[in-house]
Amino acid sequence: MNIYVKLAYTFLGLMIVLNWGMLMGATMRKIGARVAGRHGIPFKQPWIDLFKNIGVRTTITHGIMYYIGPVFRLTGGVGLFLFMPAVFSGSPYGIWTNFSFEGDLILILYFQVFGMLGMALGAGEGGHPYAAMGIARGLAQHAAVELPLTLAFLSIAIQYDTFSVYKIVEAQQGGFQNWVLFTNPFAAAAVILAMLGALGHSPFNLVKAPNEILIGPATEYEGSYLGFMQSAGAIIHVMEAMLFMNLVFGGATNWFELILKTFLIYFWSVFVGIVFPRFKIEQSVTWFFKVPLLLGVLAILMYSF
């Protein structure tokens, strides 16, 4: 395939993901509001916010790291998309597999951090004390979430003898009975529980803590920085869901399937969030070290002997 055609498709895919991410975010907020008996925001609200933010005339900067923090964040989101096969089409070099053939699952796992790091550092230079607090909590929770997730992912990698996300998706084709959800239930269960933390909704949203301390690390950003953060957030949400979809739920063979599955995955975390109140950070860390970790270890042990 011509590289320009590839780039074009990739860009198109990115736009789809961005918009779907914003829509999904609005939907979830709506659902949350309705459950709480409020009316909630209109579905177009994210777009309105984005354009308004980008349109803000005065922008400030605290310094170079503050300035490029959002760039890191957005690059992180975009990069994730680039290294993730979006829609399965029977070839690793297919239309919607982006540049996933340049790396594998490990690359994606580590690249997740790239955006977080940028945001953390950028907010850090802003000098807001709560930014640091939010990051500290986020990192602590992230570390705890990673453990069961990694165990589960490793289990899946062992199961299919590969780290390539594409190959894992490929192996799950041919009916839902081939999904990891059924072929490797412990790993799937660990992922399903641990991804609550990864997606960062209640009860694991002390990091963002919307009501008490504004919006966590992003506190210091406004204007088009915030716009960037917002877009990145939308992309990353979808990408996270997409990762779980690819690894556990059989991937997607078309965009509709992708949207449906990511919605359901995302909805699962929102659903839990509606039911449970927010955890303190030590509570959430301890929680991840209990059931999800146990499941992850079981998933590994299955293949260790």
Next chain:
Amino acid sequence: MLKNTLIALVIAVLAYMFYNVYNTYETRTSLSGVAEYYATNAAKEVGAANIVTSIVVTYRGFDTLGEVTILFLTASIISFFLKLKEEDENKSIKHGITSELLITASQVLVPIIFLFGIYVFINGHLTPGGGFQGGAIIATGVALMIMANPNIRINNHVIHWVESISGVAFVIVGLFGIVLAGGFLDNRISGLGEFGTLFSAGAIPIIYSFIGLKVGAEISNILNKYQKSQKEL
């Protein structure tokens, strides 16, 4: 008391050990080993009638040198250990005068004792006794002198001169042995002389005299130091 019981136990075990040592002893009926050689040859080789003397002065003369050295060491150590400060020596306390009898007796006896001592070591190669015994006897004379008159000032210089010269002479005579005879402390540096007479046994009478003088001087020195320390407060 527990401790003494423990010690008693220790002594008991020690006794057991010594008992085992004791058991190695068997009544001897004849000479063996080196003793046999000495008995056979000492008189001929060394020329001294008293075999003990020939062993002490010649065969094992090196031990004797060490022995003299020990006395010398002890005297030296005691003299710097018990040393009085200079001023103390001058204003030392006067002891009460001892009885007239003792003083008179000592005046009579001391020269005799000295003479006897000299006799003992000069005849060391012929009769029982020798340098050590003679030296000890001389020292007894010195002790008597001191006892008779505690305030007497034994002349340090004399003692030191006697001690030094006899000591050095001992070593030099020993060295002559290397040059003139078979080895260090060999008594055969001059002719052995006629067996059984005073001037026989080569250098033994000379060496024993030096030993006697030296031992006498050293012991006197020790006694003197102790005597002086009495005056110390």
Next chain:
Amino acid sequence: MEQLDLGHISLAIGFLLILIGFWGLLTQKNIIKIIVAFTILDTGINILIVSLGYIVGKTAPIVDNSVEQLENHNVVNSIVDPVPQALVLTAIVIGFGVTALMLAYAMKLFNAKKTLEINKFNDLKW
């Protein structure tokens, strides 16, 4: 009665004196007493040495002036062992030296602390 000869008896005396000496060394607290015990120990050893050289019925190792004794090698059969006697001479003198030194120490130690109790002189320990 086989063992009841002079050699055995004095050997036994020697060992017993040594044991008494050890007992004294280990039990007496007074420094002078300890030194006394040491001299007894020393005497015991000296007796030991001499008795080892003893041979029943022999004379002192001094050769008569008679030449025949020399010639006929009778000396060998007529004297006790001279070597231990020579050694014990040395041992006695050494013992005297050590005793004198100990007594000097005793005097100085007494001067320093006005006591002769040995367990008072434990400034250095552990």
Next chain:
Amino acid sequence: MNKEIVFIIIALILGIVSLILALIAIHNKKLSVAILAAGVVSLFASVLYLLMAAPDVAMTEAAIGSGLSTLIFFYVLNKIKKSNA
């Protein structure tokens, strides 16, 4: 009576007495008694040496062991008594 047997008897007596004296020397409270007893032990030893045909040793022991040693002991004892007084 055989000379040997006489010797043995003398030696036994000397031995027993000197052992007793040695114990006295160790256990008597009075230092002067102890010193004297030790001196006598030494003196008895020199007699024993004579019995065992060791006149040289006997002389030495008598002069040095029982004589001079005891003398020094008394010097020291005297000194100590004086300081105590």
Next chain:
Amino acid sequence: MVTPIFIVAIALGVGFSIGVLNKLGKNFTGGLVLAAITFMTFISYQWFYAFTFGEQTPTYVYTAGFKPPFSINLLMGQYEAIITLMINSIGLLGGIYMFNSLKERGSNAQVVYLILIMALNVIVMTRDVFNLFVFLEISSIAIAGLILLEKGTRSMGAGFKYVLATSIISSILLIGIIFSYFITGTLNVDDFISLSISTYKGGAIVVFLIMIAVILELKPFPANGWGLDVYEGSDPGFSAIISGASATASLYVLYKIMAFAGVEWNYYISLIGIVTFVGSNLLGIKQENTRRMLGYSSIGQVGLLMVILGFKDILGENTPYIFFGILISHYLAKAGLFWLSGIVRAKGLKEWAVIRKKPFFLFLMGTFIFALIGFPPFPSFFAKWTLVMDLVQSGNIVWVAAILFGSIMEAVYLFRWFGYAIKEENKHLEDFKIEIHKIIPVWIVAIALYGFGYFVSQLTEVSSTINFIPFAFVILLFAIDFLPIFVKNTVAILGMAFYFYTIYPQLDNFRLIFEVIFIVGGILALIAGYAYKGKREGFYPVAILMYAGLTGIIEAKTTLEFFYGWELMTAGSYFLIIRGHRSMPHGLSYMLFSLGGAYAILAAFGIASVGQDSISMSIINNIQYIPTWAYALLIVGFLTKTASVGLHIWLPGAHGEAESDVSPMVSAILLKAGVFGVALTLIGMGAENNQYSVLAYTLGWIGAITALVGNLMAVFQEDAKRLLAYSSIGQLGYIVFGLAMMTHLGWLGGFSYVINHFLYKAILFLTIGAVVLRVGTHNMYEMGGLIKRMPLAFIAVLIGIIALSGVPPLSGFTGKWLFYNAVLDKGWYLQGAIMFFSGGIAFLYLWRLIHTVFLGQLKDNHRTVKEISIWFLIPIYTLIVGILVYSAKPQWILQPLAEIIAPFFPSNQLVWNGGTAISHYGNWAGTMVMAIIGIAFLAVLGVQLISTRKAHKVKQFDITYAGERPERPETTHVAYNVFEGLYKAMWPATIPLVETFWNKITNYLHDTAGFTRRIYSGNGQAYMLHIVFFILVTYLVIIGG
């Protein structure tokens, strides 16, 4: 040739005549005594010369002109010549040293000293046991007298106890001697040998009496309280003579007696020796008084020498080499230390801080202590090495273990003492004055130690291969230590560069990697040294000492060379570490762990040499005797250097408190020495098809847990350098884990980590160190906002942490990617998951590091700090270039690495397709990934640049929360106790179990020592009881009931 009888004649002639000559003044008599000793020294020297360089045969000297056994004879053989030379020369030096104190006591004391030296000579030479007794008595009495050189009740008490003890001992000896005469009819040692006395009726018990007396003269534990009191109570100048000359003579007597005692005694002598060695060194750790501690050490060393004598039949022809190697070191070093203690006049160990600012004193003290412990280049090093080799080869591993344990105990107190001297506060201490006649002997023995070290190393074929050039360079740097820093730094850098240039063609690629890290890395770290002002005394010799050791282990062709380099490196790094503020306890624990590790390695080398003719390094590839244990020992030894969990507690303090440019040296560079060793061991274990999978498996777990523990502990540090130090522990855990997998991918991952860790840890430590130099604190919560003042430093740290955390696209990801492939390949899933989790935790502390130091609010007192020094920036940015190149073109490094590893691990290699690495499990295109991310980043940045083109800079407090300007560290940038929440959840994992474990062991040892040493009640009578007890117990054991 002057006959040795003149030693006696001269000494006595001079001695006896002094009674008259003392009228000429004490200086004259003192001079005369020295002249006499000089002459005695000359006599033994000419014999020594004749034996060593000529064809001299052992010569008997007959006294009285009769043949032995009828007269007393002396023997002057080779050993006698050596030992009398030693005694006389130390006697001469001691005489010079004590000139004044002897003079003060008068001519009598001078004579006693002279006679003592003479008596010791005779003790060595005589062949007659009764004569031996006489001269032993002479020496005892002389010693009892000379103890009084030191005034006061204490020395008198010690002297009296000494007299009592020796009189008991000599009584026993005399009884033994007279009975030996009784049963054999002779007193001559040679006759005893030819008649084999122990076969006579009662021979055994007679030999026992003689033997036990001689052994007691050597102050065996625990019947040695009197000896200790003497060491403590007497004049230090004289203690040196007792410890050196007197003990040496007694040892030689033991040797003589052993000739007729029968072989069964050998075992018991060794047993008593080892008990003494271990026992007294154990008690030594409780000592606070210098001289008493040195006394314990002396007694211990003599015990060790007894062990060697006991093993003389097994050690065979190596015995003299080993014996004299250890003896000479002990002899000179102990004399030096005692003499130093006399000059310094400090009683307590802590008071030695008075020499803190006196480099020459520290040099002397260090020389002696290192010689005692057995570091190269001192004779004891070679001797100990040979000893361990021979003992292990003869199957006496338990003995080796005991000896090494005792050595470590000795190191504990000696190095603690040394640490006090270097680091303890010394303001309140009074200075001391140095008398020239006292310091000269000390210098002479110190120089002699180095000289003998070289001499001894040339004696055997294997040790003569050692490359002394690097060490000579150390000496050179010490010699120019007075020059300014600029000169020394340049000399050091040029020297290392030149050395590298000459050495690198000889190395294979595997070694070359490490050599580059060691030497090139070292040069980079040294460049930072230009930033320092002043002279920086003592820095360069020790730094180069470490590098000399590092290059030594790389170049080593034999195990001896390796161990030599290893010990040099340990010594050098110890000095480097201890230079830091507050680093004394850490320096000590570093030294102890290093020594423990070194001894494990030594023992393993010994085991490896069993059944093999050579000691070439290749023997560890084919260990025949108990190979599993040998490899385990090697691994444990090397893991002390990589600070793996359980053996890591020295590292945080040592690295954290070190100087700014030292931290990268000891972290980025030094730790790789351990990795090098582990790699060698694993290769030795047989690479892929190894039979020691249990070891490798255990090692893998150790690596994984180390990674977790190191990273987790790093998260909770408040001190920036400690954070990095813990991080090093974790990173080394990764490396160990990678190597332990014993697969191609595992090793590739491990090695890529080796290089990476070197790069980023050097960057981070250099940068943080430079920042610390500027802001003057290690505490992160006292920093903040420094990006404004030091943007270059910030960028360096940013790149460093991205590389460390393994976030693509920088080089750290290479290692991670390789690891996960290797984990899958190997099947170590759980460990792999732990590794991944540790990686996740790494983000926490890395973020904390960069955030709390560079971001957040700038502190008021830092508003004017400058950018870090250019001399730090140069190496930092050089390394950054390295990281960037590595990240962009990983194949440039990974492909050569794979080639190195391939011979050992041929299967499951990576396939390279251009810049894409393809494994069985996945693929990774380093260059492309970097390009993609770069393009995406630039694109996004472009958009942002457009949309925020009018951004204006705001002030520090112009933030949303501006209404509350935070003042306290807890609030300013939340730097203090940042991860409180995590800590609440994870505190059980941070319980310092390992530290508690080691503390318990330490306390246990201390308690044991404290309890045991109470037997030394200070009561002379108790000491006599000990002696009698010792005799009886030995009797019951040896002769039986």
